[in-house]
Amino acid sequence: MLSSRKRQIKRIADNLWRENNLTPGFDIHDLLERKDIIFRAENLEDGVSGALLVDGDLKIITVSRSDGPQRQRFTIAHELGHEALHDGFSVSVSSTAKEYYRNTKSSTGEYEKEIEANFFAACLLMPEDAILEEIHHDEAIDDNRISQLATIFNVSQMAMAIRLSSLGFV
Ligand SMILES: [Zn+2]
Structure with a gap:
């Protein structure tokens, strides 16, 4: 795209x-x-x-x-x-x-x-701005954190992991 x-x-x-x-x-x-x-x-x-x-x-x-x-x-x-x-x-x-x-x-x-x-x-x-409000600068994002964020945004862990990766957060 x-x-x-x-x-x-x-x-x-x-x-x-x-x-x-x-x-x-x-x-x-x-x-x-x-x-x-x-x-x-x-x-x-x-x-x-x-x-x-x-x-x-x-x-x-x-x-x-x-x-x-x-x-x-x-x-x-x-x-x-x-x-x-x-x-x-x-x-x-x-x-x-x-x-x-x-x-x-x-x-x-x-x-x-x-x-x-x-x-x-x-x-x-999972808007980029909304994710930025949840995570801290330079935060290390592990599987537990991905799972937490997935719960907050009501998406699957897989969807959140892909999103964080494409935004360059992990
Ligand atoms: Zn379609």
Whole structure:
């Protein structure tokens, strides 16, 4: 992803955070209600974790009911990314990056959209500024600390570890 596109996506996620007075670990279902997006948890086919449907003013985010709450939360944030970034985009989401690779031809640009939606989700659930408020300057961040931060931001340890690494904190 181009760094200019990254900055743009970060800005859109930061604006959503500010406009809705979000705080670490915020209730994403409240955010859906405020944005008039209908939420559904359903039985989805194997390998599909969520979907966004946009039909005019009607917006529906569906997640797999068999996923745990934290995973559903990340999926919702991912679908919010499609809603914010990919006008009129409607698609099912595979559950793993490997599957995107397997099922998606890079030439279609679909895989790029998945990367962008995941980056948006990371920016929305774990904003850089909010992380900076939690950690101390020059703090050594070990697994326990990652786990603590994951709890504060209500994301998986894996998601937090990847986020901290991409921000250069670990
Ligand atoms: Zn997607």
